[in-house]
Amino acid sequence: xxxxxxxxxxxxxxxxxxxxxxxxxxxxxxxxxxxxxxxxxxxxxxxxxxxxxxxxxxxxxxxxxxxxxxxxxxxxxxxxxxxxxxxxxxxxxxxxxxxxxxxxxxxxxxxxxx
Amino acid sequence: xxxxxxxxxxxxxxxxxxxxxxxxxxxxxxxxxxxxxxxxxxxxxxxxxxxxxxxxxxxxxxxxxxxxxxxxxxxxxxxxxxxxxxxxxxxxxxxxxxxxxxxxxxxxxxxxxxxx
Numbered sequence: 001x002x003x004x005x006x007x008x009x010x011x012x013x014x015x016x017x018x019x020x021x022x023x024x025x026x027x028x029x030x031x032x033x034x035x036x037x038x039x040x041x042x043x044x045x046x047x048x049x050x051x052x053x054x055x056x057x058x059x060x061x062x063x064x065x066x067x068x069x070x071x072x073x074x075x076x077x078x079x080x081x082x083x084x085x086x087x088x089x090x091x092x093x094x095x096x097x098x099x100x101x102x103x104x105x106x107x108x109x110x111x112x113x114x
Numbered sequence: 115x116x117x118x119x120x121x122x123x124x125x126x127x128x129x130x131x132x133x134x135x136x137x138x139x140x141x142x143x144x145x146x147x148x149x150x151x152x153x154x155x156x157x158x159x160x161x162x163x164x165x166x167x168x169x170x171x172x173x174x175x176x177x178x179x180x181x182x183x184x185x186x187x188x189x190x191x192x193x194x195x196x197x198x199x200x201x202x203x204x205x206x207x208x209x210x211x212x213x214x215x216x217x218x219x220x221x222x223x224x225x226x227x228x229x230x
Contacts, residue, residue: 004157031216040123042204042222043158058217090157096216099208100146100165103218105157 002026006091006106013081013113021076021109023091030096032074033103036060036087043090049074050096081113116141116207120221128229133177133192135224137205140186144210147188148218149179152202161203164188166210175199200228 007022025032033048045058049068063085065077074093078085088110094103121136139145146165150158162173169181175198179190188205205221 033218035220040222042120043220045217045219048217092158092218094218099210099216100163102148102160102163105150105159107157 004091004093004104004106006089006109008109009107010110011112013078013111015081015083015113017081018077018079019081021078021089021091021111023074023076023106024072025074025091025093025104026072027093027104028071029093029104030071031103032068032091032093033058034064034066034074034076035090035092037090037108038087046076046089078111083113085111086113087111116145116209116215116217116219118205118207118219118221120203120205120224122224123222124225124227126227126229127195129197130194133190133195133199133226135190135203135205135226137179137188137190137221138186139188139205139207141207141209146208146210147179147181148206148208149173149177149188149190150204150206152204152223154201158204161190195226195228197228197230200226202226 004025030051034046035043047066049055091106092103095101117140119138148163149161162171164181172178177192202225
C-alpha cells in the first residue's frame with residue numbers, strides 16, 4: 001500500500017519556468033490538498049479538492065493551479081515560477097465525511113527557484 | 115474559522131526529561147485535534163488525535179495529549195525524552211461534524227531538540 005506518492009522529490013527551476021508537481025493516492029480518498037512548508041510558517045494550504053472535478057483555493061493560491069480529473073491524482077502546476085515559490089510542498093489526502101480521520105501525507109517535493 | 119497557536123517555536127530538553135509541547139486552538143464548533151511529527155527531510159506522520167471519545171489520548175512512541183475544553187488546549191507530553199524524539203511537531207485542528215470547514219489547519223510547528 002503506497003499511500004500518497006509525490007514526484008519529484010527535488011527540483012530546481014529557473015525563474016519563469018513552469019512545472020507540475022505530481023501527487024497520487026491509492027486509498028480512494030475524496031479529499032486531497034496541497035500545502036507549502038516554509039521555515040517558521042508551518043504548513044499553509046494552497047489548494048484543495050473534495051472530489052473529482054471539484055477544486056477550491058486555500059490560504060495561499062496565487063501562482064498555482066490545480067485540477068482533479070480522477071480520484072487518485074491531484075497535480076499542482078506552477079505556471080511561471082518565482083523565487084518566492086521556493087519551498088517544500090506536501091500533498092495530503094483524507095476521507096471526506098469522516099472528519100475524525102487523519103490526513104495522510106506524501107514525502108514532499110523540495111523546490112528551489114533560482 | 116479554526117486556528118492553532120503553538121507556543122514556542124523551539125524547545126530543548128535533556129534526554130530523560132519531560133517533554134511538553136503546547137498547543138492552543140480556536141474553533142467555533144467542537145473540534146477534532148491532531149498532532150503530527152516530522153523527522154528531518156520526511157513527510158508528516160500522525161502521532162495522535164482527539165476525536166471526542168476520550169480527553170486523554172495516547173499516541174505512538176510514548177506520547178500523549180490531553181484535551182481541555184475550558185483552556186482550549188491540547189498539549190503534547192512525553193514523560194522521558196529520547197534522542198530519537200528530536201523532530202518538528204505540528205498541532206492541527208479541523209472542525210467537528212457539526213459544521214464549519216473540513217480543512218485541516220496547522221500551527222507553525224515546534225522544533226524539539228534533545229540533548230544528551
